[in-house]
Amino acid sequence: MSGVAPIIDATGLRQAFGSRVIFSDVSFTVQAGEVFAILGGSGCGKSVLMRQMIGLLPPLAGSVRVLGQDMYAGAADIRTRIGVMFQAGALFGSMTLLENVMLPLELLSDLPYAARVAVARVKLGLVGLADSAGKMPSEISGGMAKRAAIARAMALDPPLLLLDEPSAGLDPITSAGLDRLILELRDELGITVVVVTHELASILAIADRCLMLDASAGGVIAQGDPRLLAAECAHPTVRAFFHREAVAGPSRTRGA
Amino acid sequence: MTHPAAAPAGAASLTVRAHGNTVALCFAGRLDVPAAAALWPATLHAAGDPSRELVLDLSAVQACDTAGATLLLEAERAHGRAARIIGAEARVAAVLALVRPANAAPAGQPAPALRLADRLRAVWRSAGDGLAFLGELMLAFARAPLRLRMLRWADVLRAADEAGVRAVPLVLLLGVLIGLILAFQSLVPMQRFGADIYVANLVALGVVRELGPLLTAMVLAGRSGSAFAAEIGTMKVNQELDALATMGVDAMTMLVLPRLLAATVMMPVLTVLMDFAGLVGMALVLTGFGVPPVVVLHQVAAALVPLDFTGGLFKACVFGLAVAAIGCRAGLATGVGPRAVGQAATSAVVGGIIATIMLDGVLAVLYNRLGW
Ligand SMILES: Nc1ncnc2c1ncn2[C@@H]1O[C@H](COP(=O)(O)OP(=O)(O)OP(=O)(O)O)[C@@H](O)[C@H]1O
Ligand SMILES: [Mg+2]
Numbered sequence: 001m002s003g004v005a006p007i008i009d010a011t012g013l014r015q016a017f018g019s020r021v022i023f024s025d026v027s028f029t030v031q032a033g034e035v036f037a038i039l040g041g042s043g044c045g046k047s048v049l050m051r052q053m054i055g056l057l058p059p060l061a062g063s064v065r066v067l068g069q070d071m072y073a074g075a076a077d078i079r080t081r082i083g084v085m086f087q088a089g090a091l092f093g094s095m096t097l098l099e100n101v102m103l104p105l106e107l108l109s110d111l112p113y114a115a116r117v118a119v120a121r122v123k124l125g126l127v128g129l130a131d132s133a134g135k136m137p138s139e140i141s142g143g144m145a146k147r148a149a150i151a152r153a154m155a156l157d158p159p160l161l162l163l164d165e166p167s168a169g170l171d172p173i174t175s176a177g178l179d180r181l182i183l184e185l186r187d188e189l190g191i192t193v194v195v196v197t198h199e200l201a202s203i204l205a206i207a208d209r210c211l212m213l214d215a216s217a218g219g220v221i222a223q224g225d226p227r228l229l230a231a232e233c234a235h236p237t238v239r240a241f242f243h244r245e246a247v248a249g250p251s252r253t254r255g256a
Numbered sequence: 257m258t259h260p261a262a263a264p265a266g267a268a269s270l271t272v273r274a275h276g277n278t279v280a281l282c283f284a285g286r287l288d289v290p291a292a293a294a295l296w297p298a299t300l301h302a303a304g305d306p307s308r309e310l311v312l313d314l315s316a317v318q319a320c321d322t323a324g325a326t327l328l329l330e331a332e333r334a335h336g337r338a339a340r341i342i343g344a345e346a347r348v349a350a351v352l353a354l355v356r357p358a359n360a361a362p363a364g365q366p367a368p369a370l371r372l373a374d375r376l377r378a379v380w381r382s383a384g385d386g387l388a389f390l391g392e393l394m395l396a397f398a399r400a401p402l403r404l405r406m407l408r409w410a411d412v413l414r415a416a417d418e419a420g421v422r423a424v425p426l427v428l429l430l431g432v433l434i435g436l437i438l439a440f441q442s443l444v445p446m447q448r449f450g451a452d453i454y455v456a457n458l459v460a461l462g463v464v465r466e467l468g469p470l471l472t473a474m475v476l477a478g479r480s481g482s483a484f485a486a487e488i489g490t491m492k493v494n495q496e497l498d499a500l501a502t503m504g505v506d507a508m509t510m511l512v513l514p515r516l517l518a519a520t521v522m523m524p525v526l527t528v529l530m531d532f533a534g535l536v537g538m539a540l541v542l543t544g545f546g547v548p549p550v551v552v553l554h555q556v557a558a559a560l561v562p563l564d565f566t567g568g569l570f571k572a573c574v575f576g577l578a579v580a581a582i583g584c585r586a587g588l589a590t591g592v593g594p595r596a597v598g599q600a601a602t603s604a605v606v607g608g609i610i611a612t613i614m615l616d617g618v619l620a621v622l623y624n625r626l627g628w
Contacts, residue, residue: 093594110293114300115327118359119292122326125358138592156289157321188350189321 005068007032007160007192008053012062015048022048023219026062028211030194035186035206037226038196039241040213046196047087049213050164053194054084067160080108083153087164087196089145091137097124097148098133104155123151126181128174143170147178154185161185163195167202175199179206200242204230212238268317268324270295272302278309281331284316287324287348296327303331303339310335315343325355333359382589389585393516396508403509411514419480419515419580420522424529427475431530434467435459435537443545453547456538456555463534464560469568470616472527473575476519477608481583484515485604488587489597497588512584516577523576524569531568571619578615579608 006029014024022045030036038046051057053064055071055078064071069078091100101120105111111119124133127147137145150166163182167175179202185191197203203210203226210229212222214237222229222238230242268291271282281302285291303310312328314320320328329352332339344352400407438459446455488511491497497507539552586604590596 105289109289111289111323112293112296115292115296115330118330119289119323119326122322122329122355122358125360126322126355130358130360136593154322157323184354188347188354190319190347 006030006065007034007067008036008194009065010053010062013049013052013059013064014061015045015052015057015059021218022215023213024061026211026213026220028220028223030192030209032192033186033190034208035182035193035195037203037207037210038194038213039198039203039210039226041215041237041241044213044215046213047164050084050162050194050196054082054162055079080156081158081160083156083158083161085146085149085153085161085163085166087168089137089149091145091148091152093137096134096136097129097140097151100137100148101152101155104152108156120151120155123154124148126154127151128177143174146170147174150178157189157191159191161191161193163193163197165196165198167197167199172201175202176205182206200244212241267291267294270298270302272298274308277307278311279303279305280311280313282313282316283328286318287320287327289321289323292323292327296330299327299331300334303335306336310337310339312339312341313343314341314345314348317345317348320348320351322351322355325351326359328352329356329359385589386585389581389588392508393512393581396506396513399506400509400513403506406505406509407513408510409514411510412517415480415484415515415518416522418483419476419519420526423475423479423522423526426479427472427526427530428533430471430475431463431468431533432537432540434471435463435534435539436541437537438462438467438534439538439541443541447545452542452545453551453555456542456547456552457559459538460535460556460559461564463538464531464564464568466568466616468527468531468534469523469571469575470612472523472530472572473579473612474609475526476523476576477579477583477605477612480515480519481579481586481604481608482601484580484583485586485590485600486597488512488584489590489600492588492590493592493594493597507588512581512588515584516580519576519580520573521576523572527569527572531565567623571616574615574619575612578611582607582611 008028008030010029011027013026015022016024026049028036038049040046048057052059053066053071055064055066058072067078067081071078091097092103095103098117098120101123102116105116105119109116121130121133124130127150129144129147129151132140132144132148137148140148146166146169150163153161153163166182167178170178182193182195183206186193193206195207207226209224210222210226211220212229213219214221217237221235222233226242229238233239233242268283268285268287271284273280273282279302281299283295287295310332312331314328317324328339328341341349341352439455442455442458443452446452446458488497488507491511500507500510535556539549542552543549583604586600586607590600
């Protein structure tokens, strides 16, 4: 992979629903082989930003280039080279977990059936769901659904993986296992990972760089190495985030 | 003996070399998903001979992702014994090490298809469930006066609006059309005997006693039985029923009774409208054929006794109760998963129609015995 061109290059992104501006002037780059974290309070627009990055929601202003292509101008279907895990999992309820993971392989690769089964089993094994391959999404726990969704996102071995809150709802041990998996995928396969997360431990363990959004600021309030931000950023919200403090302000309940 | 497997130009390739008692699979290029797809059959075929030692020569492999690693491990599995892996670059070896534990033998077989005995048992059980539902329903009715707070009149009105008021245009349209069609169809043969004015008697009796309640019940089953099932089913899928249960609220009283009440009250109203529309449709045809409206009116009045009317309305109440109960029961019995709500709605409509026709038969015998 060329070290020069960034995997994701976002400039001046803006999004509003009606008259409500969610964020504006969001710019950042994600380099190849990086684990990039998007942080911020609930409702600040992390999932919206993610939808913009994967080509599902055209930004009102600005542009996103992913893997060298403009997400909203190119005819080339870059989306098949991006693995996405949605916040709610988005598993297909009428298919078993194995079939869920096999679906992208079936639609977008020429692997024969036996190979699809084997590859899909490996992906489920990587997230620790080897024994649940035959279960339906309605029969598994919320954390298992997250992991199955990650397995499906990895199905085609995409060079870029975007995960929306992969470890929300997981116990600390499973979530640490997931962190390790993300690092292993990055180290062994050289893939790039963008992850939306709230988990401090996870951020500090895996993220090379991070971007913090804030609803009241309407955009990016900090960007950089999370360890440095934790240590020396002066912005009160950033400090509060990394030190788990409540922030006094009109929109927060004190002492809750 | 060497035979390179077919591979797209510039992509990964596989060369199979057999020497004495070893068979070497020499891979080259990037082992990614397209490569795995291209090389899969050839690899498994070449590795399938357990009498020779399997060697996986990865010295020309530039990169390997998890699909490529799966291919290598599946080759090993097809072979039945561990393979000797040579020449793997550090990164390729690392991917293999990452994937190997995940590629354990598949555990657990898929569930066997439902056997006939299981199906019969399921039918038997659902019959039992239906009976239990009736019992619970009666209990809920009996307890309703004590639980008035849980019986929300706003829900009754809303259900009455949706099941009744909004069905009025459809019912009127259907009624007029049925009256038109029946009158027209019977007019032609009756005219030959000069009995055209008796078409009024025929249609009036048929619509008021039978078709009015029956068709209205079909409309109710299709419009509202399915809607009841889908509403309650969605609540169940979203665990809203569980939430109600934890609040100590009885789903029967809060969700089922209002819908039953609404349907039972609205059905006779709709039936009256259907009857009326049917008679209007019939009158349109007859006047079109030159029978004066006064005569039609007179014939209808002569043909119908009040008991025909009330008998029909009683039927309508019974049908409404049955259709609503079956719809609600289908909703409460909703399974899990996204298809479940659709299945619940389907079984509500099918069950509602079957129950209506069966009850119609029972009531016909009953009315006959009573001499109505
Ligand atoms: N389709 C939409 N229409 C209107 N408003 C929307 C839409 N999608 C998102 N929003 C609003 O945009 C804001 C950001 O939503 P988003 O889902 O990105 O939050 P988030 O940062 O991912 O929060 P969380 O951490 O809770 O997932 C929210 O206030 C939400 O109400
Ligand atoms: Mg979100």
